[in-house]
Amino acid sequence: MSTTAATPQLGIYSQALLLRAERQRLIASNMANADTPGYAAREINFGDAMREATSGSSLPPLAVTHARHQALPGSGGMVAQVGYEVATQPSLDGNSVDMDRERSKFTDNAIRYESTLRFINSHVKTMLSAIQGQ
Amino acid sequence: MSMFSIFGISGSAVSAQAQRLNVVASNLANADAVAGPDGQPYKARQVLFQSQPQGPEGSAGVAVREIRQSDTPGRRTHNPAHPLADVEGYVTHSNVNPVEEMVNMISASRSYQNNVEVMNTAKSLLLKTLQMGQ
Numbered sequence: 001m002s003t004t005a006a007t008p009q010l011g012i013y014s015q016a017l018l019l020r021a022e023r024q025r026l027i028a029s030n031m032a033n034a035d036t037p038g039y040a041a042r043e044i045n046f047g048d049a050m051r052e053a054t055s056g057s058s059l060p061p062l063a064v065t066h067a068r069h070q071a072l073p074g075s076g077g078m079v080a081q082v083g084y085e086v087a088t089q090p091s092l093d094g095n096s097v098d099m100d101r102e103r104s105k106f107t108d109n110a111i112r113y114e115s116t117l118r119f120i121n122s123h124v125k126t127m128l129s130a131i132q133g134q
Numbered sequence: 135m136s137m138f139s140i141f142g143i144s145g146s147a148v149s150a151q152a153q154r155l156n157v158v159a160s161n162l163a164n165a166d167a168v169a170g171p172d173g174q175p176y177k178a179r180q181v182l183f184q185s186q187p188q189g190p191e192g193s194a195g196v197a198v199r200e201i202r203q204s205d206t207p208g209r210r211t212h213n214p215a216h217p218l219a220d221v222e223g224y225v226t227h228s229n230v231n232p233v234e235e236m237v238n239m240i241s242a243s244r245s246y247q248n249n250v251e252v253m254n255t256a257k258s259l260l261l262k263t264l265q266m267g268q
């Protein structure tokens with residue numbers, strides 16, 4: 001997603017917020033499927049996804065018009081590569097969700113999401129006070 | 135906004151776990167039932183979960199695929215004085231294993247709680263997102 005934010009920082013924060021929301025959704029999906037036989041836990045590498053999202057050129061992302069089209073790396077597209085988690089304790093029914101790990105990741109991600117929101121809020125406040133000059 | 139699909143994902147999990155709890159309740163209620171005149175005792179039931187793609191790529195909710203009846207033979211006790219004893223004096227009980235059902239119940243209720251917590255967290259994050267920039 002090519003964001004045309006008011007300031008560069010705001011652009012980075014908005015990408016981070018989107019990725020955090022995406023990761024939150026994946027963790028929620030893992031927790032929902034904690035008892036489903038054969039379910040493989042999904043995860044995104046936040047660092048890589050963030051680098052991918054911010055290192056892109058200012059060009060707009062290539063249009064993906066066919067099911068077999070792939071987004072170019074660094075083309076500015078929102079490309080959170082969804083991978084699979086490695087099971088620490090494999091279970092007999094093929095489910096690879098580790099509930100304790102998921103819970104801690106969920107809390108961690110929620111806090112980071114909220115911190116990103118606070119960064120945005122304080123950035124907006126800074127910008128507003130600069131505009132108003134008071 | 136991908137966070138909204140958390141409610142669908144966790145909601146499906148909560149409903150599936152509630153169904154599992156219902157089945158456990160039914161099994162436990164019939165744990166002491168004996169075979170009626172037709173010779174058919176109560177059979178323990180188990181829910182089978184299946185993940186169900188929901189929301190954007192990578193996330194999945196849960197659906198109950200089927201409720202399967204256990205085929206293990208029921209416990210038989212020799213009690214000729216029992217009104218429902220067969221010609222040899224044996225009474226056939228249901229094949230419910232109360233210990234198994236209690237474990238199932240605890241597991242279902244923990245999963246239910248986890249998913250409710252996920253929804254609460256998603257709700258508070260979304261409410262904070264609504265106040266962005268204020």
